[in-house]
Structure formats: C-alpha cells, structure tokens
Amino acid sequence: MLKGYLRQDGKKGIRNYILVAYTVECAHHVAREIQYPYREKGVHVIGFHGCAPNTYANNMMEALCTHSNVGAVLIMSLGCENLNKENLREVIKASGRSVKTITIQESKGSKLSIEEGKNWIEKQISILKETPQVPMAFNELSIGTICGGSDATSGITANPVIGKTFDNLLKKGITAIFEETGELIGCEHIMAERAETSELSEQLIKTVDKAKIYYQNMGFGSFSDGNAKGGLTTIEEKSMGAYSKSGNSKINGIIKPTIQPPKNGLYLLDVVPDGSPMFGWPNANDNAEIAELIACGAHIILFSTGRGSVVGSAVSPVIKICANPQTFKNLEDDMDINAGSIIEGKETIDEIAKLLEEYIVKIGNGNLTKSEALWHQEFQLAYKKFGNLEPGCLPS
Amino acid sequence: MNKVICLHTSDNVGVALSNLKKGDIISHNSLRIKLLDNIDFGHKVALMPIEKEKKIIKYGVSIGIVTQHILAGSHVHTQNMESLYMKQFTKK
Known part of the structure; x- marks a missing residue:
C-alpha cells in the first residue's frame, strides 16, 4: 500500500512538490534563483524557453502544473512573452492548488521578483507541510517507462525486468505507459496482436508507421553496424529489446502527450509529432520524453540504462534500473536497481522484477x-x- | 552460473552472458549443449537444431527467418538468418 496526497479532482500524488514555472527563457534565471535555496525542500523548476506561441507547450505546462505530485505553483513571467499565463493560472486555480504569478516587468525587476517569490515559496512550504496523507492503492498509481544510454545489456536485463514488473503491477490495477515508437519499428505487428480491440490494433501499426516516415524524413536509420557487432541481427530483434519494457499484458490504448489515460491499463504514448517534421527531432533528449510521460499522469518513471544515465526529473521521481553490472559498479550512487546481476548469473529477471516492485512501493x-x-x-x-x-485509440 | 540467458520459454536461441568459446558446454532445460562456434557477449546461440525457413524466436516472438540449417550450439547471426521485416518493408 502507498501513501498519497489527495487532490481536488480525486487523484492522489506521491509527492507534494512546489513548482516554479517560468513562461519564457527570459524568466528562467529568476525562477532558478527563487527555487535554489529550497531545492532540498521539494521545490522544482519547470518552464518553457520559447516566446512564440505553441499549443503543445501550453498544454504541457498546464498538465505538469496540475500533476497530482504538485501542491502549489509559482508562475514566473517576464511580461511580454506569448505563453498564455492567465489561462495557465486559471487552470491551476481551478484545480484547487495555490498559485501566484510574478511578472518581472511589473515587479521592478529581478531582485524584487526574487525576494517576492522566495517569500511566497516559504509560506507555501509551511502550508503544504500540513497536507494530510491518505492511503493510496495501486489502481491510483501511474508509472511510465523509458530507456536511455542503452547498450547490449539493456534488452536482456533491465528492459525485460521492467516488462515483468509492469505485468505484475498491471494485475494489481496500475496504469502503465511506454513510448519510443521510433524504437518499435519492426515489432509493430507483434505489438498489434496485444491490442484490446481490432481498431486499436490498426492504430498501433499506424502509429509506428508514422514514426518510420518521420525518422526517414529526418534521415535517420535505426539499425547500425554497432548493433550488429553487439550481437543484434535484425531491426525486429533490436526493437524487441526496447519493446520488452512493455511486458506481455494487453495494450488498452494509445495516448499523446498531456492526454490522461481514461481508465487503468497499459498505454502506448505516441511522442512523434504529427505532420511533416517542423521543429526538429521528435525528442531532443531523454528528459523531454520523461516530461511527456509525467504530463500524462505518471507518478514514477522507470528508467532503464546500460551505459549509465544519471538524470532524474522535476515533478516525478525517476527510478534507474541499471542493465550492466560494470556500469552499476561505476555509478552505484546514481543507480537504484542492479539488473546487471542477471548478466553475472546471480539473479533472474523475475527476482529483480520483485525487488523493483518492492522498491516502487518504498x-x-x-x-x-x-x-x-x-x-x-x-x-x-x-x-x-x-x-x-x-x-x-482510447478504450471505450 | 548461467552462461546464456533464455528470455522466453518458447525461444530457440539464448544470449551469451560473457564471451564464450567453441567447445564450451552450456546448459538449457537440463540439456547440455556443446558450442560449435565462439559466441561473444550479447550474441545469440541456437539452443536446438533449427531448419531453413523456420523462424528464430527470441523474447517469445519471431525476430527473423533462418537462411541455412542451424545446428544446436551454433552462432546465430547474419550468416544464417535475416530480417523478415526488412524483406516485407523493401518489397513495398
């Protein structure tokens, strides 16, 4: 059983974080100055660097600021940017969360804005301390998964461990989200067989086809000589390594960033933009994908790594499952779970999956x-x- | 200690957990299999004889098709299997 913070919409969070959310890069520094002294007290910075309007970025900011792990939000604005901060504020307020906007151009600049922001944060910290915690069941928990810094060990240890953990926890009612359609090229027909409905089955294939075309337009091939040297023979084999994070359970739906799964179950998050390539790579780095998983409601991220990524995230905790025993030795302070012991023959996939489940509960x-x-x-x-x-795409 | 990992009960290949040498003995489902090739870490080894045109099963699913008969204990890679997906894909 878990402990959660009950929100107005009935959802529960496993953290009670305060966000300092900047609405353009020009307000980023001020936001960071406000947050930094409180970084050990559950105050995180998120934000959008762009000034030109973008519906996706607006939606992401709204979804993250009203995430169940978030208790209060300070919006940091410069004043002349295009992000719809009034609407953002209204959405946060309507969610029952405490919210304040500081506009640097109207608050006599950086220094006074930082002071005003810190005062508000301090008050919120003491208010949020009083938030009661209630029992939280697995069917109120959402978990996302991603792999980054992968190597030849990822597909045979950490990824199958995550798949097994998903299978175990889906039986207990969680919502689970996997993604990376660009790395599912070659196994879409295998994936389609797991769809709950025939319509969803078709959509799963279409979603991967979209990724295939997008990556082709970007001049990106998925299978490299290095893959073959490492022992992978075919594109479907390589993709199965990434795909194995999704486990063997039935797939209930496809979502896009900021769409909340309408009911519990297993979802594919389609992170590849629609239309022709417009703003560059589908995702610049792992954290962009992690933010999208969180914006779909994920309370926890299971991050599989072989080479050894060290990242965490704002808003939701990241659990790192290290696939490679050598990497685990090198980076033990950064790694939560050692799936590399499977390589050493000391433990099995099932045993590590059990350990991971216990760790998730903690x-x-x-x-x-x-x-x-x-x-x-x-x-x-x-x-x-x-x-x-x-x-x-969505279950009825 | 296991020298290979078999990722699904229906798999006909295992994955070497270290650099294995020709002549090494691996065990699978209480069978002992003598390696006919060197199998490097991360590479696949046939856990049973697999006929031409049959599928290579890893993670419980097909990852390609056999292009020439494979003996148990052989290295399974580009020399004796190929993608079914790329074939279908390039035909289009």
Whole structure:
C-alpha cells in the first residue's frame, strides 16, 4: 500500500512538490534563483524557453502544473512573452492548488521578483507541510517507462525486468505507459496482436508507421553496424529489446502527450509529432520524453540504462534500473536497481522484477530515489505539434 | 552460473552472458549443449537444431527467418538468418 496526497479532482500524488514555472527563457534565471535555496525542500523548476506561441507547450505546462505530485505553483513571467499565463493560472486555480504569478516587468525587476517569490515559496512550504496523507492503492498509481544510454545489456536485463514488473503491477490495477515508437519499428505487428480491440490494433501499426516516415524524413536509420557487432541481427530483434519494457499484458490504448489515460491499463504514448517534421527531432533528449510521460499522469518513471544515465526529473521521481553490472559498479550512487546481476548469473529477471516492485512501493511511501537524493531535477520542454487522437485509440 | 540467458520459454536461441568459446558446454532445460562456434557477449546461440525457413524466436516472438540449417550450439547471426521485416518493408 502507498501513501498519497489527495487532490481536488480525486487523484492522489506521491509527492507534494512546489513548482516554479517560468513562461519564457527570459524568466528562467529568476525562477532558478527563487527555487535554489529550497531545492532540498521539494521545490522544482519547470518552464518553457520559447516566446512564440505553441499549443503543445501550453498544454504541457498546464498538465505538469496540475500533476497530482504538485501542491502549489509559482508562475514566473517576464511580461511580454506569448505563453498564455492567465489561462495557465486559471487552470491551476481551478484545480484547487495555490498559485501566484510574478511578472518581472511589473515587479521592478529581478531582485524584487526574487525576494517576492522566495517569500511566497516559504509560506507555501509551511502550508503544504500540513497536507494530510491518505492511503493510496495501486489502481491510483501511474508509472511510465523509458530507456536511455542503452547498450547490449539493456534488452536482456533491465528492459525485460521492467516488462515483468509492469505485468505484475498491471494485475494489481496500475496504469502503465511506454513510448519510443521510433524504437518499435519492426515489432509493430507483434505489438498489434496485444491490442484490446481490432481498431486499436490498426492504430498501433499506424502509429509506428508514422514514426518510420518521420525518422526517414529526418534521415535517420535505426539499425547500425554497432548493433550488429553487439550481437543484434535484425531491426525486429533490436526493437524487441526496447519493446520488452512493455511486458506481455494487453495494450488498452494509445495516448499523446498531456492526454490522461481514461481508465487503468497499459498505454502506448505516441511522442512523434504529427505532420511533416517542423521543429526538429521528435525528442531532443531523454528528459523531454520523461516530461511527456509525467504530463500524462505518471507518478514514477522507470528508467532503464546500460551505459549509465544519471538524470532524474522535476515533478516525478525517476527510478534507474541499471542493465550492466560494470556500469552499476561505476555509478552505484546514481543507480537504484542492479539488473546487471542477471548478466553475472546471480539473479533472474523475475527476482529483480520483485525487488523493483518492492522498491516502487518504498518510493510511493516517500523514500527518495537515488536521483532525488542528489537533487536531480532535470526538465526539458521543446516546441512540438500534435493533432487529435484517431478514433479507436482510447478504450471505450 | 548461467552462461546464456533464455528470455522466453518458447525461444530457440539464448544470449551469451560473457564471451564464450567453441567447445564450451552450456546448459538449457537440463540439456547440455556443446558450442560449435565462439559466441561473444550479447550474441545469440541456437539452443536446438533449427531448419531453413523456420523462424528464430527470441523474447517469445519471431525476430527473423533462418537462411541455412542451424545446428544446436551454433552462432546465430547474419550468416544464417535475416530480417523478415526488412524483406516485407523493401518489397513495398
């Protein structure tokens, strides 16, 4: 059983963080100055660097500022940017969260804005301390997964461990989200067989086809000589390594960033933009994808790494499952779970999956992940464009 | 200690957990298999004889098709299997 903070919409969070959310890069420094003294007290910075309007970025900011792990939000604005900060404020207020906007151009500049912001944060910290915690069940928990800094070990240890953990926890009612459609090229027909409905099955194939075309237009091939040297023979084999994070359970739907799964189950998050490539790579780095998983409601991120990524995230804790025993030895302070022991023949996939499940429960009860304890709070939000979901993507 | 990992009960290949040498003995489902090739870490080894045109099963699914008969204990890679997906993909 977990412990949660009950929100007005009935959702529960496993953290009670305060966000300092900047609405353009010009307000980023001031936001960081306000947050930094309180970074060990659950105050995180998120924001959008762009000044030109972007619906996706607006939606992401709204979804993150009203995430169930968030208790209060300070909006940091320069004053002349295009992000709709009034609407953002209204959405946060309507969610029952405490919110304040500081506009630097109207608050006599950086120095006074920082002072005003810190005063508000201090008050919020003492108010949020009083938030009662209530029991939280697995069917109120949402978990996302991603892999980054992968190597030959990822697909045979950490990724199958995450898949097994998803299978175990889906039986207990969680919502689970996997993504990276660009790395599912070659196994879309295998994935389609797991769809709950025939409409969804078609959509799963279409979603991967979209990624295939997008990456082709970007001049990106997925299979490299290095993959073959490492023992991978075919594109479908390589993709299965990434895909194995999704486990073997039935797939219930496809979502896009900021869409909340309408009911519990397993979802594919389509992170590849719609239309022709417009703003560059689908995702600049792992944290951009992590932010999208969180914007779909994920309370916890399971991050599989072989080479050894050290990142965490703002808003939701990141649990790092290290696939490679050598990497685990080198980066033990950054790694939560050693799936590399499977390579050494010391433990099995099932055993590590059980350990991971126990660890998730601890994190859901307030224990800090390795990246949280080191105050990793990375955040990335770029320009993107999405259309609506096709019919058949969501469960009825 | 296991020298290979079999990722799904229906798999016909295992993955080497270290650099294995020709002549090494691996065990799979209480069978002992003598390696016919060197199998580097991360590479696949046939856990049973697999006929031409049959599928290579890893993670419980097909990852390609056999292009020439494979003996148990052989290295399974580009020399004896190929992608089914790329074939379909390039035909289009």
